[in-house]
Amino acid sequence: MALSTQRDSAFLPSPHQSAPQPNHDVFLSFRGEDTRLSFVSHLYHELQLRGIKTFKDDPKLERGTPISSELFNAIEESRLAIVILSPNYASSSWCLDELTKILQCMKSKSTVLPVFYHVDPSDVRKQTGSFACAFTEHEERFREDVEGVKCWRAALTEVANLSGFDSKNECERKLIENIVEWVLMKVHRKFKLLDSRELVGMKFIREHIDLLLAHPTDDVRFMGIWGMGGIGKTTIAKLVYDSISTHFESSSFLANVREVSQRGCLVDLQRQLLSPILKDQITQVWNEQWGTYFIKNCLSNKKVLLILDDVSESSQLEKLAGEKDWFGKGSIIIITTRDERLLVKHDMQVSYKVERLSDDDALELFSRNAFKKNEPDGGFLELSKGFVNYARGLPLALKLLGGLMYKRDEDEWESELDKLRKIPKSEIIDLLKISYDGLDEMNKDIFLDVAFFHNGKDKEEVIEILDSCGLCGCVGINDLVQKSLLTISHRNVEMHDLIQEMALEIVRRECPDEPGRRSRLCNYDDIFHVFINNTATNKIRGISLRTATVEKDKLEL
Template identity: 85%
Template sequence: MALSTQRDPAFLPSPDQSAPQPNYDVFLSFRGEDTRNSFVSHLYHELQLRGIKTFKDDPKLERGTAISSGLFNAIDESRLAIVVLSPNYASSSWCLDELTEILQCMKPKGTILPVFYHVDPSDVRKQSGSFACAFAEHEERFREDRERVKRWRTALTEVANLSGFDSKNECERKLIENIVEWVWEKVHHRFKLLDSKGLVGMKFIREQVDLLLAHPTDDVRFIGIWGMGGIGKTTIAHLVYDSISTRFEVSSFLANVREVSQRGNLVHLQRQLLSPILKDQITQVWDEQCTQVCDEQCTQVWDEQWETSVIKNCLYNKKVLLILDDVSESSQLEKLAGEKDWFGKGSLIIITTRDKRLLVKHDIHISCDVEALGNDDALELFSWNAFKKKEPEEGYLELSKGFVNYARGLPLALKLLGCVVHKRDQYEWKSELDKLQEIPKSEIIDLLKISYDGLDEMNKDIFLDVAFFHKGMSKERVIEILDCCGLCGHIGINALVQKSLLTMDISNNTVEMHDLIQEMALEIVRRECSEEPGRRSRLCNCDDISHVFINNTVRIM
């Protein structure tokens, strides 16, 4: 990538600047006779392919006449401008008027990218070489309007002093790739900043991930992000994907792998991964496949195997960024990203999961353990959802702390609870907080329950026993009790830790559990029979226990 090094303007406007929503991401300024049907045509095509909305003027517009008000509006309504400075650029008074307007609108925001296409930046800056010939004609033609010519010279000098791309000694295809990548990253980065509230408390985790990504390598890397449901794994994965996806030939974010796989649609994810490579050809390939094997013996398993072979054949020589979000089974990994040799040098595969054991099984040694938010970050995230600002409103601080304490740093819970009390008065807040002590929010419980549902029967029993009776006890004592009950305590405890349902306090060697995870366990048992405590498998509430003894409603096992 060839860059001139005069100075690097700040691309993004400061957060306090206000401006109307732009209609275009990019305004293209160029000399038609030099580049319209060659360089600019290819650049425009690639920008459009990447979803970058680009203004390129109609070729039927007559050059040499006064610049139209429509073009002025297009410049004003664009996020940034790409100025393609070619040998004959300065010969057009239209281009020079356009450039003057671009500088007036965008230079204060630092959103101009010059591309020196077969010209020396110094010729542009000093109006020498072909630019000198053009200005000799302008001086003659516009001798009655020397101020206009002076503005043009100033504009060329200013744009030549900006950091940009130089085509000298650069393959044109690579030059276009670099320009598009740079523009996409800048435009997309702005979009991310507009929604930064959702990233409260992610700074530390992002720093951890940055350390994992800090040393680029030609090796294929697998990285795991694991933690319990609702802790923010997917948010982190999106953050990483948005930040680095432009560095790869192929980028794909496959969301909800567990859920899609359970519906029997793993082939859909395989095709989603392949679609950026095969594009329009992929429909034809799949149609041919279906024609060849469309009989009663054709099974979903065979389809998945066929797609797996296509993935390996298509991606083995490409630098790929692949995010597999919420992976729960080894078979999902085996069908989507089985081995390192499926991907080209420098590829990166990131897996989010609730099951650390899955990462170990696939020899994924580089991992990031996502932990709960600290009190300050938790309060800020709750406030953004409850008040749409960073801090609680006057009179709501203690109530807010009550909800934050209940959520115990779980981002999902903080967001859901903040939305529940948004725009409600203090009486309603107190009422909701009181209800939370009795009946947990079903949305939170149902999401956390996904991890429990994936356990075998023995580990379900171990999980519920720990939640009801053994939380905070030493690991050795818990294992001893479980073993006496015919349960495999050591294996079960380790499995639940890897599923993010239990944690270990290393300093005391005790078995711990997130409070919301424990409430989920209590709710699971309550749902066994919501009306009669005596028909439930376990009891720990004093009132429920008294009710069972007084009324002799104990469950018959």
């Protein structure tokens, strides 16, 4: 029986075919009669429970004679392979064909894990013991395909020489834990949430992550990361997730909670959190109430890492991570938000405010996006500093502006920088404006008044002025600080330059063509236009002109 030609042609892709896309995290190769209903069943359950997409063939397939092309495709479409080498593994030509295919597809042998299950690795390597008996039968049965049998022997020798796990002197539960841990390390190493180009100025955060892992506890810990839009909260949360997720039974990164909630689709996030555990039963999560019920009941005995990114309302937390007893011992729940008050209301044990990047880190992040390296090209240093100065340490702005200037000439850089000083970049403004849109009407007025008239003034003076205008100054200022729109520095009310730019742009959009129809004026050209052309209307609430900022030869009062 001539098998070798058929096997080779089945194993080798056409030169015109593109590499198949991974469809499974793990392909399980095993001898069904030895392990299907015992060890493999438990291993498969644990892999699925941890959200690892695993291929395990249908038991009916093994009863057929030739190995199917569908099975070969499944091997090609898997990232990793686990080979369970049991006493009768070599007696199956099906298993040996699988093994040969696995080793041919997975060039990097670090993606193949042998598990010696009740067999001695040397018996596999040298084909002795039960493996010798199996090959005596193969050599008789496939006497016309000597080369094919040699390929099988070579495959067993090769896989036995790989680093793997031995069931000898190891309880099955611990063995399965070790295998799952190996898979998680491999899967997460290949698929990080975070692009390495974003890791600038993260040394301090890394140190905090190390401290987090250095002191394991049975407590369920809630932690908050807060700061203004675009400051890097999500990047930090991704770094934490990539660093520690393999230490948990279940881990989920739920992105854009605010946006998903606004679309009325919070149940989708609940399903995402529950799907590795409920699997096909996920259809039972009909609505948010059922989602909350299942989260409480399915995760209370599991060590969980849960990241809730961009939370804006307490109701979102109540439906995704309401109480500590929803999660098992050692769980960590991390929330990112723009609103410090939300963290206070939810009794966060740890709250970390993200500050802007230093000038050196800001220049590096900008350069990584503008030049694909850590420093500017020759001749572009001063121009780069101009963009970095505009961004004021805001990572989102640095990445957007760096990407905008990639592979553009010096004239274009100068023109874009000049334009930026006159008209703010809309993508940056619109992202920052999300915080403003969530304010009530009184706090919107307070925010815009501070941006136009009071930035840098003494807090008590600002509160007194706001109160005299019928606004609740003290409460309003505190609310804006907690929502990352204002800061208090040395008793002065201050805001980030881009936050102020956003406020100016909000008012400009009230009537782009006619300043006299806007609520506030502080730009000399706009004020000059309104007075010279007599276009003022009752829309104007206030005018402020700091003459020190106007060029002397331009000032005409």
